[in-house]
Amino acid sequence: MRAADRIEQALENxxxxxxxxxxxxxxxxxxxPLLVAAMRHAVFxxxxxxxxxLCLAVAQACGDADPVASNAAAVSIELLHCASLVHDxxxxxxxxxxxxxxxxxxxxxxxxxxVLTGDALIVLAFETLAVSSAPAxxxxxxxxxxxxxxxxxxxxxxxxxxxxxxxxxxxxxxxxKTGALFVAATIAxxxxxxxxxxxxxxxGATLGxxxxxxxxxxxxxxxxxxLGKPVGQDSARLRPNAxxxxxxxxxxxxxxxxxxxxxxxxxxxxGVVELREQIKAQTEQFFPKQLxxxxx
Amino acid sequence: MRAADRIEQALENxxxxxxxxxxxxxxxxxxxPLLVAAMRHAVFxxxxxxxxxLCLAVAQACGDADPVASNAAAVSIELLHCASLVHDxxxxxxxxxxxxxxxxxxxxxxxxxxVLTGDALIVLAFETLAVSSAPAxxxxxxxxxxxxxxxxxxxxxxxxxxxxxxxxxxxxxxxxKTGALFVAATIAxxxxxxxxxxxxxxxGATLGxxxxxxxxxxxxxxxxxxLGKPVGQDSARLRPNAxxxxxxxxxxxxxxxxxxxxxxxxxxxxGVVELREQIKAQTEQFFPKQLxxxxx
Numbered sequence: 001m002r003a004a005d006r007i008e009q010a011l012e013n014x015x016x017x018x019x020x021x022x023x024x025x026x027x028x029x030x031x032x033p034l035l036v037a038a039m040r041h042a043v044f045x046x047x048x049x050x051x052x053x054l055c056l057a058v059a060q061a062c063g064d065a066d067p068v069a070s071n072a073a074a075v076s077i078e079l080l081h082c083a084s085l086v087h088d089x090x091x092x093x094x095x096x097x098x099x100x101x102x103x104x105x106x107x108x109x110x111x112x113x114x115v116l117t118g119d120a121l122i123v124l125a126f127e128t129l130a131v132s133s134a135p136a137x138x139x140x141x142x143x144x145x146x147x148x149x150x151x152x153x154x155x156x157x158x159x160x161x162x163x164x165x166x167x168x169x170x171x172x173x174x175x176x177k178t179g180a181l182f183v184a185a186t187i188a189x190x191x192x193x194x195x196x197x198x199x200x201x202x203x204g205a206t207l208g209x210x211x212x213x214x215x216x217x218x219x220x221x222x223x224x225x226x227l228g229k230p231v232g233q234d235s236a237r238l239r240p241n242a243x244x245x246x247x248x249x250x251x252x253x254x255x256x257x258x259x260x261x262x263x264x265x266x267x268x269x270x271g272v273v274e275l276r277e278q279i280k281a282q283t284e285q286f287f288p289k290q291l292x293x294x295x296x
Numbered sequence: 297m298r299a300a301d302r303i304e305q306a307l308e309n310x311x312x313x314x315x316x317x318x319x320x321x322x323x324x325x326x327x328x329p330l331l332v333a334a335m336r337h338a339v340f341x342x343x344x345x346x347x348x349x350l351c352l353a354v355a356q357a358c359g360d361a362d363p364v365a366s367n368a369a370a371v372s373i374e375l376l377h378c379a380s381l382v383h384d385x386x387x388x389x390x391x392x393x394x395x396x397x398x399x400x401x402x403x404x405x406x407x408x409x410x411v412l413t414g415d416a417l418i419v420l421a422f423e424t425l426a427v428s429s430a431p432a433x434x435x436x437x438x439x440x441x442x443x444x445x446x447x448x449x450x451x452x453x454x455x456x457x458x459x460x461x462x463x464x465x466x467x468x469x470x471x472x473k474t475g476a477l478f479v480a481a482t483i484a485x486x487x488x489x490x491x492x493x494x495x496x497x498x499x500g501a502t503l504g505x506x507x508x509x510x511x512x513x514x515x516x517x518x519x520x521x522x523l524g525k526p527v528g529q530d531s532a533r534l535r536p537n538a539x540x541x542x543x544x545x546x547x548x549x550x551x552x553x554x555x556x557x558x559x560x561x562x563x564x565x566x567g568v569v570e571l572r573e574q575i576k577a578q579t580e581q582f583f584p585k586q587l588x589x590x591x592x
Contacts, residue, residue, distance in 0.1 A: 020449035030468070031449030035457035039448070087415065092407040111388040113460050115411065119383065120453045122415060126422040127443035136432030143439070147423035152335070153316035153327030157416045161331035164409050172326070 003056045007049050010071040011078060014128045015040060018120060038109040038117040039124075042082045047100055047228075048285045051185045052078040054207065057278045058189030058200060061271035065193050069134035073142050073188035076125040077181055080150050083121035086114055088160065094233060101228035122150070134192070142188045145197070149184035156180055163239070170240050178215070179208030199267035206265055207283070210258035214286045216242040217251050221288045259283045299352045303345050306367040307374060310424045311336060314416060334405040334413040335420075338378045343396055343524075344581045347481045348374040350503065353574045354485030354496060357567035361489050365430035369438050369484035372421040376446050377477055379417035382410055384456065390529060397524035418446070430488070438484045441493070445480035452476055459535070466536050474511070475504030495563035502561055503579070506554035510582045512538040513547050517584045555579045 001009070019036045052074035059070035089096040089104040090111065097107045106114035129143050152158040159177025162168045183204035190200040218227055219234050220243045234241035243251040262283070263276050297305070315332045348370035355366035385392040385400040386407065393403045402410035425439050448454040455473025458464045479500035483493040514523055515530050516539045530537035539547040558579070559572050 018448040030465075032454055032457040032461050034460055035448055035454060083415075087411055090411065092411060110460065113457065115383055115386065115388060116453050116457045116460075119379075119414065119418060120448050120457075122418050123443055123447035123451065123453060127440065127447055130436055130439035130443050136436050139436060140426055140432050143426035144423065147419055147426050151419035151423055152314040152331055152416050155419065157412050157419060158328055158331060161328040161409065161412045161416075164330055164406065164412075165328050169326075 003053055003060075004049065006056065006067075006071060007052045007074055007078065008044075008046070010075045011043055011046075014075050014079060014124055015043060017127060017131070018124050034109060034113055035116060035120060038105050038113045039120055041102070041108060042086045042105050042117055042121060043079065045100065046078070046082075048282075049078060050211065050282065050286060051081055051181050053282060054182065054204070055185040055189040055192075057275055057282070058186050058203070059193045061266075061269045061275035062190055062193035062195040063270050066134055066138060068132055069138045069142065070189060070192035072129050072132035072134055072139070073146065073192050074185075076128050076142075076146050077149075077185050077188065079121045079125040079128065080146070080156070081181055083118040083125070084150075084156050084160070086121065087118040090114055093160070093163075094230070094237075096230050096233075099229050101225075104229075125150075138192060138194070141197075142191050145187050145191065146184050149180040154180055168240075173240070174209070174212050175205070178212040179205050182208030182211065195269065202265040203262055203267075203279075206258055206262040207279070210255055210262060210283060211286055213242045213251055213255045213258065214283075214288065216244070217248070217255070218288045220244070221248075226289070255287070299349055299356075300345065302352065302363075302367060303348045303370055303374065304340075304342075306371045307339055307342075310371050310375060310420055311339060313423060313427070314420050330405060330409055331412060331416060334401050334409045335416055337398070337404060338382045338401050338413055338417060339375065341396065342374070342378075344578075345374060346507070346578065346582060347377055347477050349578060350478065350500070351481040351485040351488075353571055353578070354482050354499070355489045357562075357565045357571035358486055358489035358491040359566050362430055362434060364428055365434045365438065366485060366488035368425050368428035368430055368435070369442065369488050370481075372425050372438075372442050373445075373477055373481050373484065375417045375421040375424065376442070376452070379414045379421070380446075380452050380456070382417065383414040386410055389456070389459075390526070390533075392526050392529075395525050397521075400525075421446075434488060434490070437493075438487050441483050441487065442480050445476040450476055459533075464536075469536070470505070470508050471501070474508040475501050478504030478507065491565065498561040499558055499563075499575075502554055502558040503575070506551055506558060506579060507582055509538045509547055509551045509554065510579075510584065512540070513544070513551070514584045516540070517544075522585070551583070 018039055020031045055074040055077055056070055064070055086105045088094055089099055090106055096104050105117050129139055149155045154176055156177055162173040183201055186200040186204035187197040190197045219231055222231055263279050266272055266275055314335055316327045351370040351373055352366055360366055382401045384390055385395055386402055392400050401413050425435055445451045450472055452473055458469040479497055482496040482500035486493045486496040515527055518527055559575050562568055562571055
């Protein structure tokens with residue numbers, strides 16, 4: 001099965017747990033219909049699924065000895081990413097009315113359900129790992145890695161919280177807010193395949209940084225229709241933005257350098273050649289169209 | 297060590313993970329100071345710690361073969377309870393300015409940090425289990441049980457979400473919103489000690505129902521100073537309330553019947569006699585003073 005299909009299927013299985021339709025779960029009663037509708041709205045249709053794609057790509061490069069484990073890791077990471085988008089879009093943060101080209105969760109379902117949808121997706125991310133049939137020796141380290149990439153001090157929740165501090169250490173902010181889940185993707189992918197994990201940290205960290213620069217460029221270059229969410233948010237909110245700091249050409253150079261560094265950082269593994277090509281192809285996805293390397 | 301001291305110490309250890317001071321965690325950088333201050337504010341000083349007390353009491357009645365596992369379960373459950381209070385107090389839900397006699401998290405730290413504090417506490421609850429040194433054969437079932445008690449369809453997030461539905465099945469609502477974490481406490485307590493878990497479900501479910509009735513009575517009987525949070529919220533929000541439905545005497549009878557049923561449901565275990573006494577003593581804690589059995 002193609003990685004993209006594996007991801008969508010595994011996400012569907014996860015959401016079915018929250019709907020009380022999960023296999024063998026012995027659900028006692030039904031789920032609140034609006035909550036599960038809002039959870040579906042937050043997860044489907046997805047964006048590029050960059051993080052779970054990365055997780056599965058690393059697992060496959062390492063032989064993917066346990067696809068149940070790599071699927072669970074990929075899904076958990078994507079659910080946590082979706083949860084963070086739902087909460088980031090809330091009125092008290094970005095107050096974004098659109099996301100992925102449709103109404104944001106709070107715009108469609110109201111603020112109470114948006115708060116609860118984010119909460120439920122976080123819980124479901126961990127439940128997906130806990131009920132996976134993958135062996136415990138793989139699941140618990142993956143769980144710890146993924147939890148750290150979302151919590152405090154190193155994860156995306158801490159990253160978002162830096163925006164509420166009077167002084168923001170920029171590198172910490174970006175590593176936590178964007179980098180952490182990319183690191184979780186590469187580390188969990190390797191862990192799922194039974195490989196040593198630390199050599200895979202640099203790939204995730206570097207891709208996370210590249211993604212942040214690309215996102216900064218998109219915030220300036222794209223229009224809202226193309227992006228599916230409001231643009232110009234960084235300058236409006238005085239958030240640091242690489243394209244504002246380095247200029248367009250400077251940011252493009254930085255982005256290309258990071259992608260090359262990411263490719264170069266890939267540790268030895270059975271599928272190293274294919275993974276290099278995949279990383280290059282996947283990073284094309286998050287280059288803003290106006291800056292795609294074909295046009296450069 | 298007394299159970300109360302074990303719980304506070306274990307909660308302190310958990311918060312130190314979020315602060316980047318956790319042992320052996322190799323934290324790379326510091327945590328956002330306001331986020332961790334808000335997390336502390338949400339967790340300390342606590343209320344009666346009823347759920348972790350129940351979890352440890354069951355584990356001890358079963359021999360408490362693995363105190364590391366029972367501590368992790370108790371802490372995880374209390375962190376999830378605290379997270380639910382932080383989010384329930386948000387302006388889009390109860391808009392409560394006080395909690396446990398002090399400012400609520402959003403009143404003290406603002407709404408963005410309150411959303412993130414709830415998120416971070418949920419993540420920390422699972423991280424605490426994942427990084428515990430208890431054996432995986434105990435941790436993963438505890439993780440699955442605890443995740444179910446918080447998520448959808450059966451957990452407290454789903455319970456809260458029923459308030460956003462046009463029609464609310466009352467029993468589902470109360471079982472999910474209040475009962476689920478009590479069930480998690482008894483089941484995880486037994487699991488941590490290596491005992492069969494299903495016989496312990498009735499104790500948690502019945503105590504959860506008793507607690508809900510007691511909470512309904514407090515909402516009507518107590519003043520805000522005594523309760524440490526706003527009162528009269530149920531009638532103001534048209535939420536179902538046993539004391540409004542059954543009258544004060546009816547609700548008191550129901551509460552006493554539930555406490556007796558809970559005591560009678562305790563399965564055979566080494567410490568059954570002591571546990572019966574503990575359950576009676578603990579339920580005294582959540583009887584409203586005006587209705588304490590001594591005064592009745």
